[in-house]
Amino acid sequence: ERLFNVREGFSRKDDTLPKRLLNEPLPDGPAKGETINLDKLLNEYYTVRGWDYNGIPTDKKVLELGLTPLYDGPKIQVAIDERYMKDALPLAEAAYRGGADIIEAGTPLIKSEGLRVIKEFRKLCPNATIVADLKTFDTGWLETELAAENGADIVTVMGATDDYTIKDAVGAARKYGLKVMVDLMNLKDPISRAIEVEKLGVDIVCLHVGISAQIREREVDQKITIVENLVKSINTPVAVAGGIKLEVVPLLVKAGAKIIIVGGAITKSANPEEATRRFVTTVRKLWDEYKQKSNK
Structure with a gap:
């Protein structure tokens, strides 16, 4: 009903x-x-x-319930990269109220406040998908287990690490019901690595320029071609992050990105809830238009 x-x-x-x-x-x-x-x-x-x-x-x-979700298009993930809990919680709640599908506890926040932020996010965003952006480089099983114990739905692992670490993370994720997102940051050949980690059973791969590079370049347009090639090369859903502005979203949707990760364009806006809503509305409208064209 x-x-x-x-x-x-x-x-x-x-x-x-x-x-x-x-x-x-x-x-x-x-x-x-x-x-x-x-x-x-x-x-x-x-x-x-x-x-x-x-x-x-x-x-x-x-x-x-054995039913098909109403919406099967790209999702908006909001990255909360604040340093302190007191600043992060209002942003997480605003993103949730604005319709974000996925809320990310960013690496700086987790390093500053610990994995307890996941539990606090869950209180404010009870039915959101929550990412623990651990950027795991070793101890894949243990860190995934810790994320699970604190209520995360997705954990991130660096693509630059060895296969054993990724396999461990995937093993723990299967045991505890999480998903593993592999971050392809700073890899010379992200597409080749994406093909390799797909074989290891990861759930999502993320093309990510990272905050430091983002400050220097502030542009994500040059990543569009890589996104398109990445989507064509693997069956695993592709997420894209790094300096994403609203005007870039149509290009990412067209390129085939399944998760669009937005940080400062939402969290540093005057009204994070409304900014989130604009991203969500834009993505869903674009997807509806795409499906209508496909059905003709």
Whole structure:
């Protein structure tokens, strides 16, 4: 029923109660004398049902029911690369409210605050997919296990490491129900390495220029050709990160990227929630247009 409602355009703004119930104090119970907090009520109800902040059933919940998700296109991942928890949490919540599919606890944040940030993100973003951007280079099993114990859904491993580390990470991920994203940062031949790690069973490969390089170059346009070639070379979903602005998104969607990772364009904007919403809306509109053309 909810999937039908979403398909017909209903959303969070349509979920309400009679004004009488919202305006009159509760007659009894623990909250006697208080009025109903609709926003809090919806958050708790959506969490229990397995819906996101906007009331849309998550892919995980839909698949559990043996159904097909309404949306099968590229997803927006928001990278939270703050240093302190106090700065990161409002950004994670804003990204979640804006409709981000994936929330990333960035490497600087994890190094500063520890993996406990994953648990804090989960409290604010109960039905989001959460990435622990560990950039693992050794102890693949242990670090993946630690990420799992703290509630992560995806863990990152460096493509420049040895195959054994990646195999260990994949083994732990299978045991604990995580996915492994391999970061192809700073590799001279990322496509060849992507082909190799695909054979090791990784779930996602990420073409990533990295923050330091991003500061020097600030452009991702030159990566488009590599993305296209990467998508053609492997069956594993391709994620792209590094200085991505809204105007680049159509190129990435056309190139075949399945996950578009956005950092500063959202987290450093005046309104991160609205900035996230613009990215999500743009990607979904582009994907709908692509599917319509494909069906003709």
